[in-house]
Amino acid sequence: MSEHDAFEALKRHAIEENERAYGREARARHGDDAVDAANERLASLSRDEWDEKGQLERAIREQLRVAMATGDPAGEPARELARMHARWIALHWGEGRYSREAHRGLAQMYLADExxxxxxxxxxxxxxxxxxxxxxxxYLA
Known part of the structure; x- marks a missing residue:
């Protein structure tokens, strides 16, 4: 299997796993069009974008620890955290599908979902x- 084919298989596998775990719920909440668009976006990521997505996810967790240590959700470390999170969401949704309002709605859902x-x-x-x-x-206000 070529490196390109292996990478495409990796993306397909990740999308299939996500569909199995969350697809039914995501489709009920957000509709088929939104979920299909997100899946298509992930399938279209270049290797560099895919790698950026993974690196950014790890960096967000670290920046969250740094920002929390300040105790200030409006401070510069927290603003950097929010910028990173916005970029991570845009990578998943696609630049044209990202909005601050949708990002805010997603963030509010984080508290409601264990x-x-x-x-x-x-x-x-x-x-x-x-x-x-x-x-x-x-950040999104």
């Missing part, structure tokens, strides 16, 4: 999800 809360609180400590939401709300 899976998101567990993801961020495990990555950066208890209260991380609340801090992330406060940082995003400050």
């Amino acid at each position: 899976r998101f809360r567990a993801y961020y609180d495990t990555a950066a400590g208890e209260g991380a999800t609340e801090f992330l939401l406060a940082a995003l709300e400050s």
Whole structure:
């Protein structure tokens, strides 16, 4: 298998796994068009964009820890966290589909969904999800 074919298989596998785990729920909440567009966006990512997405995800978790240590969801470390998160969302949704309002709605959903809360609180400590939401709300206001 060529490197290109292996990369395409990796993306297909990631999309299929996400569909199995969250597809039904995402389609019920956001509609088929939105989920299909997000899947198409992920499938179209270049190797550099795919790598950036993974690096950015790791950097967001680290920046969340840094920003939380300041205790200020409106401070510069929190603003950098929010900028990073916006870029990460735009990579998933596509530059033309990203909006501040949709990003704000997604962030508010983080508190309501234990899976998101567990993801961020495990990555950066208890209260991380609340801090992330406060940082995003400050940045996106």
